[in-house]
Amino acid sequence: MTTTTPLLAVHDLHVAYPGKGLRAPRTEVLHGVDLDVRPGETLGLVGESGSGKTTIGRAVLGLAPVTGGSITFDGVDITNASRRHRRELSRSMQVVFQDPYTSLNPSLLVGDTLAEPLVAHGRSAHDARAEVAGLLDRVGLPRDAARRLPREFSGGQRQRVAIARALAVRPRLIVCDEPVSALDLTTQAKVLELFLELQRDLGVAYLFVSHDLAVVRYLSHRVAVIHDGRIVETGPTRDVTEHPTDPYTQRLLLSAPVADPAAQRARRERLAAVRASSGSPSSEAAA
Missing domain, CATH: 3.40.50.300 (P-loop containing nucleotide triphosphate hydrolases)
Incomplete structure (x- = not known):
């Protein structure tokens, strides 16, 4: 920053x-x-x-x-x-959506998906294709990914494609x-x-x-x-996640599971106390 x-x-x-x-x-x-x-x-x-x-x-x-x-x-x-x-x-300003399975056009090759925003913003098709290789390198995908369809990739790889598409216009x-x-x-x-x-x-x-x-x-x-x-x-x-001041934030933190059974039991007890003091129902869903 x-x-x-x-x-x-x-x-x-x-x-x-x-x-x-x-x-x-x-x-x-x-x-x-x-x-x-x-x-x-x-x-x-x-x-x-x-x-x-x-x-x-x-x-x-x-x-x-x-x-x-x-x-x-x-x-x-x-x-x-x-x-x-x-x-x-x-x-x-760009966006990366939640679901990599639906955020990519299934009928477009990955190379065309990445070139599309570049062409839309004035790059020639030739220059756009040249930049695709660099975008794939940037997100850790092989260059031959440009010649494949989204369905040929895992969920994590598809999300990398979506990130590369967001980065295309810098x-x-x-x-x-x-x-x-x-x-x-x-x-x-x-x-x-x-x-x-x-x-x-x-x-x-x-x-x-x-x-x-x-x-x-x-x-x-x-x-x-x-x-x-x-x-x-x-x-x-650090302040918000270690020393929250709002009861709702406190409930979110205490609702998150931890691996240690003793620590988890202590969290449940603290959560019940926070809910009681803030008037929150015990059945409130955790985020």
Whole structure:
């Protein structure tokens, strides 16, 4: 991180979806969210299913209906950016989705998948093909992968292809929406190492959305915890994950399993005490 000036700044963000019926009221998903991502850093956004964390990423990408507040990127308001502006923004902002099995076009060769964004942003087909080999090298895939279809790869390899596609236009920010949750633990670790390596080498920033505190703790410089559409705690990763102040964050941490039976038993006892003191039901789901 070279500066404290935010690359991405979200202020008082509200998102509401239309109701299902003609006169049904809108469903508000985000309630005044504030967060920022600085150049070259990773902000881990963590919360349980339905907390609104993915909606924040979608709003940043222009895929969710913003009903209040603002989103700025590199000092420019992009809250209601036009389609043309969004196309220009895609040079600087990319996304890696959760499921590598569905995020890639199954009918396109990997080489064509990686060349596509380059051509869309003005590169010649010849130059784009020349850059594909370098992208494959960057994410640890063999160059002959360009001549194969996505179905010929494992889940971890497909996610590497998706990461390479995001890197093709050399973005400054990548929104990572649960990018390792569909992978086994060994593959998760390798892909997380790749994210760290790319950040060290390229200086790219990540908004890293996850339900997994262990993943967020490993990867992030700072952590924002979201609950019921509101950010309840933000701070340096060590502070949030070792000394949380919000009861919800405490419950998330204590709900995470550990291998030691004695430590796990102690966690269950502490979790029960936190739930009792905060008035939370004992059946609350862990993230």
